[in-house]
Amino acid sequence: MSDWVEACATGDIDEEDVMRFDHGGRTFAIYRSPDDEFFATDGLCTHEKVHLADGLVMDDIIECPKHNGRFNYKTGDARGAPVCVNLKTYPVKVDAGKVLIRIG
Amino acid sequence: MARGMVIIGAGECGGRAALALRELGYDGPVTLVGDEPHLPYERPPLSKDAMVSEAPEIKAIASDAILAEKSIRHIHSVQAVAIDRTAHAVRLSDGSVLPYDKLLLATGSTPRKLPMPGLGRRCVYLRTFTDALAIRAHLTAGNRIAIIGGGFIGLELAAAARKLGAAVTVIEAQSRILMRGVPAEIARIIHDAHVAEGVDILCGDGIASIADDGNEVRITLADGQEISADLAVIGIGAMPVTGLAAEAGLTIDNGIAVDAELRSSDPDIFAAGDCCSFPLTVYGGRRVRLEAWRNAQEQGALAARNMLGAGEAHAAVPWFWSDQYGLSLQIAGLSDEGRSTVRRDLEGGAFILFHLAEDGRLVAASGIGPGNAVARDIRLAEMLIGKRAKPAPEALGSQAVKLKSLLAA
Ligand SMILES: Cc1cc2nc3c(=O)[nH]c(=O)nc-3n(C[C@H](O)[C@H](O)[C@H](O)COP(=O)(O)OP(=O)(O)OC[C@H]3O[C@@H](n4cnc5c(N)ncnc54)[C@H](O)[C@@H]3O)c2cc1C
Ligand code: FES
Numbered sequence: 121m122s123d124w125v126e127a128c129a130t131g132d133i134d135e136e137d138v139m140r141f142d143h144g145g146r147t148f149a150i151y152r153s154p155d156d157e158f159f160a161t162d163g164l165c166t167h168e169k170v171h172l173a174d175g176l177v178m179d180d181i182i183e184c185p186k187h188n189g190r191f192n193y194k195t196g197d198a199r200g201a202p203v204c205v206n207l208k209t210y211p212v213k214v215d216a217g218k219v220l221i222r223i224g
Numbered sequence: 225m226a227r228g229m230v231i232i233g234a235g236e237c238g239g240r241a242a243l244a245l246r247e248l249g250y251d252g253p254v255t256l257v258g259d260e261p262h263l264p265y266e267r268p269p270l271s272k273d274a275m276v277s278e279a280p281e282i283k284a285i286a287s288d289a290i291l292a293e294k295s296i297r298h299i300h301s302v303q304a305v306a307i308d309r310t311a312h313a314v315r316l317s318d319g320s321v322l323p324y325d326k327l328l329l330a331t332g333s334t335p336r337k338l339p340m341p342g343l344g345r346r347c348v349y350l351r352t353f354t355d356a357l358a359i360r361a362h363l364t365a366g367n368r369i370a371i372i373g374g375g376f377i378g379l380e381l382a383a384a385a386r387k388l389g390a391a392v393t394v395i396e397a398q399s400r401i402l403m404r405g406v407p408a409e410i411a412r413i414i415h416d417a418h419v420a421e422g423v424d425i426l427c428g429d430g431i432a433s434i435a436d437d438g439n440e441v442r443i444t445l446a447d448g449q450e451i452s453a454d455l456a457v458i459g460i461g462a463m464p465v466t467g468l469a470a471e472a473g474l475t476i477d478n479g480i481a482v483d484a485e486l487r488s489s490d491p492d493i494f495a496a497g498d499c500c501s502f503p504l505t506v507y508g509g510r511r512v513r514l515e516a517w518r519n520a521q522e523q524g525a526l527a528a529r530n531m532l533g534a535g536e537a538h539a540a541v542p543w544f545w546s547d548q549y550g551l552s553l554q555i556a557g558l559s560d561e562g563r564s565t566v567r568r569d570l571e572g573g574a575f576i577l578f579h580l581a582e583d584g585r586l587v588a589a590s591g592i593g594p595g596n597a598v599a600r601d602i603r604l605a606e607m608l609i610g611k612r613a614k615p616a617p618e619a620l621g622s623q624a625v626k627l628k629s630l631l632a633a
Contacts, residue, residue: 129446136628168273174596178602187545187598188518201240201521202285 122222124213127160131217138182139195143223149173151193152217153180158224159193160221163209166198168207181214226252226516229531230314230324232304232468234258236266236517237497238330239285240524241263241531248532255298255322257314259303262353268517270356271377272547275384280360282353298425307472309490326492326531326589329469329480330524333498333515338372344436347456352378362455365389366435370443370453374401374427374547376519379414383548386421388589393424395443397577404461405544407577409567410592417549425453456485462515464499479513484537494531496523505539506610507561507587541609543602545628550594556606557588566617574598578605578621585616602628 129166132168133152140163141148147163150170165172167185172186182193189203211222229245231238234256242256242264258264264285274280289300303317313323335349359381362369367390368557371378374396382392397422402411418425429445434456443454464479475481475489479501486494486502497520503509522540529536545554562579569575573591582585589605591598601625604627608615611631619625 170596174599176600183603185596185603188543188603201243201525 124222127219129170129219130158130214130219133158133219136177136179138173138175138177142161146223148221148223149182149193150155150212150221151177151182153194156213158219159212160212161191161193162208162212165203166190166207167203172207197205227257227312227325227516228253228290229324229326229328230322230602231256231328231330232314233330233332233465233497233499234260234298234300235262235330235332235520236264236285237332237520237524237527238328238587239264240521241330241496241528242291243286243294243327244299244525244528246296246526247530250528251534252325254294256291256296257299257302257316257322259301259317260352260354261301263298263300265353266517267351267399268613270353271350271380272384274356275360275363275381276387277494280353280356280514288529295347304468307468307493309472309493312492324492326494328527328531329488329493329495329499330412330497330520330521330527331465331468331495331499333464335458336463338431338434338458338460340431340434342434342436344438344441346438347434347437347458348439349458350381350464351415359455359457363388363390364564366391367455368453368509369393370395370441370451370456371421372431372456372458372461372462373441374398374406375459376402376463378457379418380546380548381457381459382423384423386418386423388566391424392422393426393453394418395429395431395445396425396427397432399426404556405559406553407565407579407590409551409577409624410590413592414548414551419553421549445467462498464501464513466499469493469495469499475509481511483529484509485535486538487525487530496520496527502538504558505537506541506618507558508614512542512558514542516542518543539610541606543606551592552594553590553592554598555590555601556602557586557609559590560587568601569623570597570601572597576601576605578615578617580617584617586613586615586620604628604631607631 129194133139149163151159170186176183190199191207196209266283306315363385367391373393433444441453445452469480480495501513559579566578574597576591579588615630
């Protein structure tokens with residue numbers, strides 16, 4: 121399956137910020153980078169199941185709001201204690217002002 | 225051949241330090257010695273989620289497989305009993321001797337004991353997973369739990385006990401709960417949340433006597449009031465574990481005294497985490513000892529770098545969190561450095577108090593709210609504190625001004 125799902129409008133997220141997106145019983149986090157690109161990852165931290173969308177985005181890092189675990193949201197790589205399991209990422213495209221993600 | 229790196233205390237700090245040594249590429253022997261029978265594990269869940277679950281499990285910092293893969297030798301259930309500084313060796317309780325090039329003391333802290341007669345087997349403390357399992361067995365519907373001390377661990381445990389239907393009384397000798405480090409405005413919200421959940425909080429009265437007959441604890445307060453409980457959990461603070469260091473002649477000052485690089489009075493011995501006192505750069509070198517999880521993590525990693533010769537000074541801002549019911553509290557910095565406060569209201573009743581020094585410098589921020597409502601702004605505040613910023617109070621107080629914009633200034 122390669123379904124593109126509309127997550128939000130580009131204007132819904134500030135630059136260097138993140139938004140939560142729930143779909144089909146799952147939760148995702150959609151990011152807008154400082155250089156105006158969009159990315160998507162699983163919505164929950166891999167340490168404890170906490171919504172990353174409440175966290176802080178700095179450059180290409182999302183920091184978990186609960187215990188400051190860090191991930192590179194472009195690659196999903198875990199970047200330091202206490203997180204050690206990487207975050208799943210999803211393809212994103214922008215079409216006519218809409219942000220679409222492909223949920224595999 | 226290298227004697228290698230030896231770490232005493234396989235807790236948050238020791239565990240992180242061992243992993244960090246390998247991440248930094250050190251390839252000599254790394255030995256992690258701990259007196260608990262478990263893998264290094266996270267303590268914070270012991271008063272929170274782990275307590276509510278049916279069968280509490282350890283949240284390990286590293287599995288056996290990871291330790292093996294990284295050739296970290298973990299010696300468990302064994303205590304380090306003496307340091308021979310001249311020989312550069314540590315003697316263990318099983319009689320073995322471990323030579324070291326550099327030694328890290330990450331011995332943590334231990335609950336402060338209630339200095340009273342009458343305590344028996346129904347009067348317990350919470351520090352280890354073993355303690356937690358023993359307490360968990362008593363947290364059943366209708367059982368009466370008395371919590372002595374209105375600090376974080378006791379209050380978190382009170383919340384867990386209520387979720388499991390136990391009847392809970394918190395006894396705090398001071399005039400309010402969370403007297404240490406938490407502003408009254410925030411302590412009030414936590415107090416009210418507990419009362420709304422049915423916890424009986426008794427403040428302002430010391431304990432006159434305790435009688436524990438092995439089945440029931442009877443606590444008599446100074447004003448004569450009596451509380452009977454099936455279990456009393458004592459949470460009146462913690463003391464650094466310094467015996468080993470003191471006997472080895474290292475300088476002790478409210479913990480094993482270290483410099484900004486976490487080095488003790490012996491240049492080959494480092495100390496980090498709950499057991500050490502260190503100069504906090506962000507407050508002009510004020511000597512503090514923290515009992516905080518992220519500090520243990522960061523200092524473990526910093527100690528590892530400095531054991532390998534990085535010569536890096538500790539520069540982090542203290543940070544702490546606590547969860548009770550649906551509320552989360554986060555504190556960045558030390559609020560007692562502040563002289564005035566500015567309040568910023570966030571959505572859903574959440575708010576942050578910014579603590580400013582006399583000269584307008586932001587020195588701490590304390591926030592409370594549902595879920596992770598305060599997390600992002602506390603994190604930004606922490607960065608502002610680290611930069612020794614003097615943000616305009618009006619900007620801090622206004623929801624319309626993004627804190628991130630102040631950081632760029
Ligand atoms: C119930 C509970 C809840 C907490 N909740 C929070 C929270 O919400 N937020 C927060 O920021 N912090 C919290 N903390 C504090 C946090 O867990 C500690 O700051 C952290 O564990 C400190 O790590 P450490 O490695 O320095 O010490 P420890 O975790 O105490 O580890 C030290 C280890 O060394 C061992 N040891 C000591 N001496 C020897 C010896 N001679 N030989 C061998 N082994 C030895 C000890 O047995 C222990 O296993 C909580 C603590 C507890 C107990
Ligand atoms: S839940 Fe994300 S770091 Fe702990």
